Amino acid sequence: MDSTLLEQVEAYLGKHYWDIEAMSKSGISFSVDLRYHPPGSDKLPTWSQKLKKKFDFLFSHLEDSFADKLWKLIKEKNKTEVEVYKKAHLDRRLFSKIRSDKNYNPSRNTAIALAISLELDENETVDLLSRAGYAFSVGNKSDIIILYFIEHKQYDIFVINEVLEHYGLPTLGG
Numbered sequence: 339m340d341s342t343l344l345e346q347v348e349a350y351l352g353k354h355y356w357d358i359e360a361m362s363k364s365g366i367s368f369s370v371d372l373r374y375h376p377p378g379s380d381k382l383p384t385w386s387q388k389l390k391k392k393f394d395f396l397f398s399h400l401e402d403s404f405a406d407k408l409w410k411l412i413k414e415k416n417k418t419e420v421e422v423y424k425k426a427h428l429d430r431r432l433f434s435k436i437r438s439d440k441n442y443n444p445s446r447n448t449a450i451a452l453a454i455s456l457e458l459d460e461n462e463t464v465d466l467l468s469r470a471g472y473a474f475s476v477g478n479k480s481d482i483i484i485l486y487f488i489e490h491k492q493y494d495i496f497v498i499n500e501v502l503e504h505y506g507l508p509t510l511g512g
């Protein structure tokens with residue numbers, strides 16, 4: 339493996355993924371000695387061992403998955419699961435699938451419907467969506483309409499869906 343590639347990956351991680359100060363406070367320096375050290379050398383770990391140690395550290399500090407965050411929000415908002423999936427206009431089986439698979443990522447519209455059912459504000463909604471790999475776009479009419487309702491604290495999915503249908507856009511929930 340090319341050491342330049344590893345340096346680029348490390349720089350990318352430092353820029354886009356983790357706070358360098360947090361790593362240094364944890365006692366792990368951010369710079370990596372990428373010089374080749376033969377496997378089995380007792381003097382210094384190989385560059386791949388050092389990089390593996392850094393990845394292990396980063397992976398151990400991952401944030402909650404979509405499902406983990408969803409369950410925390412349900413509890414924080416003092417809602418029941420039944421309330422949430424019914425208000426999101428979702429099928430019980432789909433909700434059960436999300437419940438049983440920690441790594442399950444719902445469709446974008448399902449994630450938004452769940453955020454609406456929990457009456458999340460814009461920041462909470464953006465956070466929940468990002469955990470499923472989605473984001474709002476100012477170039478998307480549906481997103482602008484949904485953000486309007488969130489900003490105005492109007493969380494009736496049927497009203498939101500009526501407006502979406504009026505503009506010929508896909509609706510939320512089932």
